[in-house]
Every structure is written in C-alpha cells, then in structure tokens.
Amino acid sequence: MTDKPVRWGILGAAKFAREHMGPAIHAAKGADLAALATSSPDKAAPFRAFAPGIDVHDGYDALLADASIDAVYIPLPNHLHVDWTLKALDAGKHVLCEKPLAMRADQFDAVIAKRDATGLVAAEAYMIVHHPQWHLARTLVRSGEIGELVQVDGVFSYDNRTDTGNIRNRADTGGGGIPDIGVYTYGSARFVTGEEPEEITHAEITWENGVDVWARVCARFPSFQYHAVTSMRMAARQEMTFHGSKGFVRLTAPFNPQVFGQAEVHLHRPGFEVVTTRFPAVNHYVQQVEAFGRSVREGAEYPCPLEFSRGTQAMIDMVFARARG
Incomplete structure (x- = not known):
C-alpha cells in the first residue's frame, strides 16, 4: 500500500479524453495527470489548460517508455485497443482502456492472461458501474x-x-x-x-x-x-x-x-x-479513476474486472451472430 498518487498518461488527445476523462483524472483523489501522447501542439493545448504541468510526448511508444508513468488511459479507436493495451502492460503500466476493449469476446483472453502474468491492473473503462x-x-x-x-x-x-x-x-x-x-x-x-x-x-x-x-x-x-x-x-x-x-x-x-x-x-x-x-x-468518471487508483495503490478488488467486460462482449457477439443468421 502506498499514499503516492498514481501518475497517469493518456495515449492520444481524443475529444472524449479532453472533455471527460482527462478532467476526471485531474480531479480524482490519488491521481496525477502527468503525461499525454500527441504529436500535435494544438491538441495538447486544451489539456494544458486544466493540467498545466502535463508532459507531452510526441508518440505513444515514448509515453510508454516514460518510467515516471504508472498507468495509462487509452481512448484510441476501437480496433487499436487490444494491441495498445498489451503494449502498455508489457511496458509495465496499469491500463484503463476505453470500451469496447475488444471487438470479440475471445480477444479479451490475451489481455486477461497478460494482466495475470504481469500482476498489473487492467480494465475496460466501463464507468456506469461506479455510479x-x-x-x-x-x-x-x-x-x-x-x-x-x-x-x-x-x-x-x-x-x-x-x-x-x-x-x-x-x-x-x-x-x-x-x-x-x-x-x-x-x-x-x-x-x-x-x-x-x-x-x-x-x-x-x-x-x-x-x-x-x-x-x-x-x-x-x-x-x-x-x-x-x-x-x-x-x-x-x-x-x-x-x-x-x-x-x-x-x-x-x-x-x-x-x-x-x-x-x-x-x-x-x-x-x-x-x-x-x-x-x-456524482461524476462517475472521477469515481472510476479513484476506484482504479485504489486497486493500484492498495490492491483493492476492482469493481469491473475484465471478466465482466468479456461477458458483455460475448452478448454483443451473440447479437451479431443472430442478426447475420
């Protein structure tokens, strides 16, 4: 257990990260929005407006190589989620990835295995269960x-x-x-x-x-x-x-x-x-970040594990299978 805040980095200056999750990380207790990966100074400017001390890396790999970062939030397009989650875990970072983390239920399996092998916290950003x-x-x-x-x-x-x-x-x-x-x-x-x-x-x-x-x-x-x-x-x-x-x-x-x-x-x-x-x-994005931080710092059980998220994706897979006959 540690009282040190979790130092967060964000992979990409997505609109959702700019308007919701970036401010939530900045506002959450036990969290420090420390870094952003974007090659565009214009896209970094809104983040600096509410987090003036944020470090800006010009690439995702550069942020993952930053030893001062404990956890990353991934708001990239859906088809990139699994790959960058695995890369972040390999880099020793805890990961909160936007939903849907994967496009098929079986794609969760590699992430779950990597989570278990590394002992890091990895989760889909399914914020409603924190409300x-x-x-x-x-x-x-x-x-x-x-x-x-x-x-x-x-x-x-x-x-x-x-x-x-x-x-x-x-x-x-x-x-x-x-x-x-x-x-x-x-x-x-x-x-x-x-x-x-x-x-x-x-x-x-x-x-x-x-x-x-x-x-x-x-x-x-x-x-x-x-x-x-x-x-x-x-x-x-x-x-x-x-x-x-x-x-x-x-x-x-x-x-x-x-x-x-x-x-x-x-x-x-x-x-x-x-x-x-x-x-x-109640701001459920802030609640989500704080719950994630407790899991990182204290080892608390995370309220929305990957296994739950896999179950929702399994239902989505069933829906598409039924629709396509």
Missing part, C-alpha cells in the same frame, strides 16, 4: 423490492449522421452503435441481475457503410425477458427499466448523467407510489 445509481438499482432488484423480475427494457440513442468522419460511423475503426452504446444497455442488465443471456431471440439491425446505426434486440435470460434499442440515427434518449411482478425500477439518465440529465432512480411501488432518489453531483 451509485446502479448500485441502488441492483440492490432494489435483487432484494425483491419489485417482486419477481419479469422484464428488462432499455433504450440508448443519439444522432451523429452528419459527423461522417466520426470513428463510430466507420467500419474500419470498429464503429457502430452496438459497440459504442450496446455495451451499456446489455452490460447494465447483466450488472443489475447477475444473469447471462441464454439466447438472443430477435436481432434486427439497420446497417450503413458497414456499421450498425439502429438495432432492436430481444433476449431470454434465466429469469426474465430483455428488450433494448440502440441507435445512432435517432434523437437523444436513454432509459433503463427493470419491471417486476410488484413494481419496477426506472433509471432516467442511466449512462451519461450530467450530460443527458440528472441521475435519478424511480422505484414504482404498488398503489402508484413512486420513491425517487436523485444523484445531482
């Missing part, structure tokens, strides 16, 4: 507060059709709505219930230029039925509902609260009673 709204939802569902769980349904959508250069709209970078946001609608159901899908009973997908832009998926889990829609071509909406025999739990900003809206958990009880719990100030 207390999801722990409350899990407690309510598993405690029987809503009776027997019958159905889980969700939706996550946004519209980026005009952003044609976005990596989510490109097949060659591992784009698509399901890899980007299906991880949330699928993974959150697994997190709350602790169950895995037995069968994808329906998978209807609309494709554009090789990426899924709309998908409706139904699945059978051991104790409930599941239905979700993801889209990159609809107005922004997000919601998850866990519907039981006596009531239901609804999350109104389940995936990116503060951006989409205030995180709220609505417990609907018999007699039309509604109990609302609000989380106005």
Whole structure:
C-alpha cells in the first residue's frame, strides 16, 4: 500500500479524453495527470489548460517508455485497443482502456492472461458501474423490492449522421452503435441481475457503410425477458427499466448523467407510489479513476474486472451472430 498518487498518461488527445476523462483524472483523489501522447501542439493545448504541468510526448511508444508513468488511459479507436493495451502492460503500466476493449469476446483472453502474468491492473473503462445509481438499482432488484423480475427494457440513442468522419460511423475503426452504446444497455442488465443471456431471440439491425446505426434486440435470460434499442440515427434518449411482478425500477439518465440529465432512480411501488432518489453531483468518471487508483495503490478488488467486460462482449457477439443468421 502506498499514499503516492498514481501518475497517469493518456495515449492520444481524443475529444472524449479532453472533455471527460482527462478532467476526471485531474480531479480524482490519488491521481496525477502527468503525461499525454500527441504529436500535435494544438491538441495538447486544451489539456494544458486544466493540467498545466502535463508532459507531452510526441508518440505513444515514448509515453510508454516514460518510467515516471504508472498507468495509462487509452481512448484510441476501437480496433487499436487490444494491441495498445498489451503494449502498455508489457511496458509495465496499469491500463484503463476505453470500451469496447475488444471487438470479440475471445480477444479479451490475451489481455486477461497478460494482466495475470504481469500482476498489473487492467480494465475496460466501463464507468456506469461506479455510479451509485446502479448500485441502488441492483440492490432494489435483487432484494425483491419489485417482486419477481419479469422484464428488462432499455433504450440508448443519439444522432451523429452528419459527423461522417466520426470513428463510430466507420467500419474500419470498429464503429457502430452496438459497440459504442450496446455495451451499456446489455452490460447494465447483466450488472443489475447477475444473469447471462441464454439466447438472443430477435436481432434486427439497420446497417450503413458497414456499421450498425439502429438495432432492436430481444433476449431470454434465466429469469426474465430483455428488450433494448440502440441507435445512432435517432434523437437523444436513454432509459433503463427493470419491471417486476410488484413494481419496477426506472433509471432516467442511466449512462451519461450530467450530460443527458440528472441521475435519478424511480422505484414504482404498488398503489402508484413512486420513491425517487436523485444523484445531482456524482461524476462517475472521477469515481472510476479513484476506484482504479485504489486497486493500484492498495490492491483493492476492482469493481469491473475484465471478466465482466468479456461477458458483455460475448452478448454483443451473440447479437451479431443472430442478426447475420
């Protein structure tokens, strides 16, 4: 155990790193945003605005060779995640990699093996499980507060059709709505219930230029039925509902609260009673960085291990297999 802050480096000056994860690392307790890898001074400038002392390396390998860096955050395009995660672990760095860490479930195996061989912390940046709204939802569902769980349904959508250069709209970078946001609608159901899908009973997908832009998926889990829609071509909406025999739990900003809206958990009880719990100030990106730091510094169990993330990717693989027949 050590009280020294974890010194972080970021591979690439991605917009998400600039707007969310960079500031979160800078704000997190026990963390020091110390380095950035980018060859563009213009892209480095916004990071220096909130982290003036940050070192800038002109390449990813140069940052990995920096002995002062303990951990790296990887926000690169999806198809590069596995390779750079393995390189970072080989360089002796702990790794937090953006989701999806891999494009197929079996690609997780090499990362899990490397994590175990090195003894380093490696995880997918699946931030929602660090938010207390999801722990409350899990407690309510598993405690029987809503009776027997019958159905889980969700939706996550946004519209980026005009952003044609976005990596989510490109097949060659591992784009698509399901890899980007299906991880949330699928993974959150697994997190709350602790169950895995037995069968994808329906998978209807609309494709554009090789990426899924709309998908409706139904699945059978051991104790409930599941239905979700993801889209990159609809107005922004997000919601998850866990519907039981006596009531239901609804999350109104389940995936990116503060951006989409205030995180709220609505417990609907018999007699039309509604109990609302609000989380106005929680930043789950900061929570994620702090949890990662505790695992690095104290050896604490990380709340979202690679095995969980592999399970979500396995469900995504099942969805694509069903859609393609």
